[in-house]
Amino acid sequence: MKLSGYAIPIAVDYLPVNGRMDNLAAVDALAFSAPRQLAPHRIVATALGKLAVSAPAARPAHVRYLDTFDRRLRRAGFVLEHLTLPGETGLRYREFGHPQLLIDAPGSALPAFARDIAHSRLRAMLQPLIDVRRLLVIAESRGRFGVARGRDAEDKTVLMVERFTASRGPTRFTIRPLRGYERVARRAIRRMRKLDGVVSDDGEPLLAAHDGPDAAFGGIPAPVRADPDPGERSDVACRRVLARLEVVLEVNAPGVLTDLDPECLHDFRVAVRRARSLLGEMRRVFPPAVTRRLRTDFGWLGRCTGPLRDLDVHLIEFGVADEDGEAGQAAASAALRIYLEALRERERCALCRVLRSARYRRARSASRKFLAHEAPARPRSENALVSIGALSAGRILKVYRRTLTEGRAIEDASPAEALHDLRKTCKRLRYLLEFFRDVHRAKPVERTIARLKYLQDNLGTYQDVQVQRTVLEEFREHAQTSLDAAAVAAVDARCAALAERERRTRTEFAARFASYDSKRAHQAFTASLRRKRTGEPVVTGGQAGSDRQIGADRRAGGVWV
Amino acid sequence: MRHDRQADMKTVALFSIKGGVGKTSAAVNLAHLAARGGARTLLWDLDPQGAASFYLRIRPKLAAGPRRLLKRKNRLAEAVKASDFPDLDVVPADFSLRSLPLALSRFGDPLARLRRLLRPMRDDCDLVFIDCAPGVSLVSDAVMRASDLVLVPIIPTTLSLRTWTQLLRHARSSRLDAAIMPFFSMADRRRRLHREVMVDFARRTPECSKIFIPYATEVERMGPRRMPVTAFAPASAPARAFEQLWAQTVSRLGIAA
Numbered sequence: 115m116k117l118s119g120y121a122i123p124i125a126v127d128y129l130p131v132n133g134r135m136d137n138l139a140a141v142d143a144l145a146f147s148a149p150r151q152l153a154p155h156r157i158v159a160t161a162l163g164k165l166a167v168s169a170p171a172a173r174p175a176h177v178r179y180l181d182t183f184d185r186r187l188r189r190a191g192f193v194l195e196h197l198t199l200p201g202e203t204g205l206r207y208r209e210f211g212h213p214q215l216l217i218d219a220p221g222s223a224l225p226a227f228a229r230d231i232a233h234s235r236l237r238a239m240l241q242p243l244i245d246v247r248r249l250l251v252i253a254e255s256r257g258r259f260g261v262a263r264g265r266d267a268e269d270k271t272v273l274m275v276e277r278f279t280a281s282r283g284p285t286r287f288t289i290r291p292l293r294g295y296e297r298v299a300r301r302a303i304r305r306m307r308k309l310d311g312v313v314s315d316d317g318e319p320l321l322a323a324h325d326g327p328d329a330a331f332g333g334i335p336a337p338v339r340a341d342p343d344p345g346e347r348s349d350v351a352c353r354r355v356l357a358r359l360e361v362v363l364e365v366n367a368p369g370v371l372t373d374l375d376p377e378c379l380h381d382f383r384v385a386v387r388r389a390r391s392l393l394g395e396m397r398r399v400f401p402p403a404v405t406r407r408l409r410t411d412f413g414w415l416g417r418c419t420g421p422l423r424d425l426d427v428h429l430i431e432f433g434v435a436d437e438d439g440e441a442g443q444a445a446a447s448a449a450l451r452i453y454l455e456a457l458r459e460r461e462r463c464a465l466c467r468v469l470r471s472a473r474y475r476r477a478r479s480a481s482r483k484f485l486a487h488e489a490p491a492r493p494r495s496e497n498a499l500v501s502i503g504a505l506s507a508g509r510i511l512k513v514y515r516r517t518l519t520e521g522r523a524i525e526d527a528s529p530a531e532a533l534h535d536l537r538k539t540c541k542r543l544r545y546l547l548e549f550f551r552d553v554h555r556a557k558p559v560e561r562t563i564a565r566l567k568y569l570q571d572n573l574g575t576y577q578d579v580q581v582q583r584t585v586l587e588e589f590r591e592h593a594q595t596s597l598d599a600a601a602v603a604a605v606d607a608r609c610a611a612l613a614e615r616e617r618r619t620r621t622e623f624a625a626r627f628a629s630y631d632s633k634r635a636h637q638a639f640t641a642s643l644r645r646k647r648t649g650e651p652v653v654t655g656g657q658a659g660s661d662r663q664i665g666a667d668r669r670a671g672g673v674w675v
Numbered sequence: 676m677r678h679d680r681q682a683d684m685k686t687v688a689l690f691s692i693k694g695g696v697g698k699t700s701a702a703v704n705l706a707h708l709a710a711r712g713g714a715r716t717l718l719w720d721l722d723p724q725g726a727a728s729f730y731l732r733i734r735p736k737l738a739a740g741p742r743r744l745l746k747r748k749n750r751l752a753e754a755v756k757a758s759d760f761p762d763l764d765v766v767p768a769d770f771s772l773r774s775l776p777l778a779l780s781r782f783g784d785p786l787a788r789l790r791r792l793l794r795p796m797r798d799d800c801d802l803v804f805i806d807c808a809p810g811v812s813l814v815s816d817a818v819m820r821a822s823d824l825v826l827v828p829i830i831p832t833t834l835s836l837r838t839w840t841q842l843l844r845h846a847r848s849s850r851l852d853a854a855i856m857p858f859f860s861m862a863d864r865r866r867r868l869h870r871e872v873m874v875d876f877a878r879r880t881p882e883c884s885k886i887f888i889p890y891a892t893e894v895e896r897m898g899p900r901r902m903p904v905t906a907f908a909p910a911s912a913p914a915r916a917f918e919q920l921w922a923q924t925v926s927r928l929g930i931a932a
Contacts, residue, residue: 217713217761219761221711232713234712235714235715235801236713267734268734268901269732269901270731270759292756293757294757295757
């Protein structure tokens, strides 16, 4: 019913001023700016004409622009503002570059997540866009804000004129029409246009605002991949991939320390695991002592980040279950959230200690020092000079074969560990394929990634559901005395639902694996990688064509299928 | 990029055969709470006295007369006026609505007419509250047909309870199968009669809301203040009661608050 932001803004000048059309057409909000020296109250009085005006003095205001670290709202074309006035707050949501509000939610506190927003429609609009991302203050503006209201004989507001004077720049006036009173708004707009020094303002206030405290966390690291050059030396290519992963760690570590967004830890942890996986898979590319040292450090970091990430996932998963659950589960859900948040806080403190420790600093420094050096012209490691195309193709094929062997061995009666082992092998393969997807740019490789994702979804869900059930059971043990009977029953019911989901996921596995183990796709994939594996050796670094390198190329290959 | 539209629009009517039982104050306060929670809300004032329009400071004037209002589907959208509260709009009433039953009777299927008029509002509106005039008429039957839930305020007195029985009988005989939820309004717990009537009625009527709106000066102050009690005295007893009643209504309608 409100003047909808979805409506196409109407060029006011071309509408008939009198007659019925004048009442029917919607008018969007319109902004003007005027130099600071022009008295704002005179401009407002001119705009409102003969209407009775209630215009309290402008008050100090703080406008915060909220978005996620990866700017999801901005990319979708929306702006979320949080306005703070003395004794008053509110959220406003609009399209980028348009003063017309899609939602005005007075009384809303500064939210951290979409779920914190009490206004149901705003929450419903933001949830699909920002998902579980934290809302950060990416820009802010301070100044003085006032709303003048034009009132009719019933003392009803028929037009609002907002003014905002930032610490620098002109004063911005926004005419906010109200539905059913469009004619009044049109008159005000006409009067504003006739005023000397007042001009239409099409600018977006967000762009004129200062950087907010969280503005620095805006960079989205590019996907970490090797360059599309199959002939490159393996040590050079792997060194570059590791350096990119090191950047991801560097970018996300401050976000983990300040608990900026769960995604910071996610990216940090994935980079750690990928780096460790790369060092493990691409054997004999770096000197053994370096590989051992880096793998040990990344392994340690992986273990330190695991518990906190698991708790983040539980909070997200159980949060989703809350919304779907029945009202009777509310007490159990609230207690579970408190329990998980307490555990999370403990783990977060522990991880912060790790990230501030001397060991972490030494590890990063050693890694950066190694990566800063150029690859030696005459490396001792036997796979260093092998072309990345050949080495990675051999390794991908080997891990791929392993996924098939492990998967084919799984039967209905196989233990859960067999699925977990396959899940880990699939993850290793996925990392390899993603690192080197540009090296082996071919449709069969892309298709294999898609097939693998489909299988991994099943294996990942199976693992997650098992872990969630364990967490719930631990929670039930922990909270048995503090929860009432209804809440304990709700926890039991959720455990039973998870057990049922686990059973269903396990049953689905066979069909998913059968789809992954398709003969036709398998042949196309192996053929495309075999061609790469038998490619020409590298001709750089003074070692090309040496016996050692050719031997290494042969070792990297090997018949496997 | 556009956001998806929300779920279906729901219609709630405030209706009673008896006058002066608190229909309008309930309609205005519930509509205000719905809008404050984030629902795009329309309050349709169908009472020729125009009390709901008055409470929200809207001039009691309907641009089109009842017949013209009923004739075209988009007439209702044209009559909408924004209130002073975000997301709360009003279709005001004026005295010409006294001829609404007559105007309605001239259409082929009068009972379905209001529902048809509301249909085009679905894109802009999540909730519609209809504030009905007292008494049984063709309009009240059409409102019951158009509503997902009919809230019936009852004063805990014998005469008011009598009209509840009459309403039920009429709804049954006319096959008006709307969901009906009665609730006590203007209840004074200090009076023994009120207490006894409430207990007895609640025992006999399981669909009756356990929430009652107390008799309070704050509700009467809506007149001079010309705004919902939930806006000018949100911590008062009646405002809290309206909040509870709204929570129960949300649950009955099966919508997200």
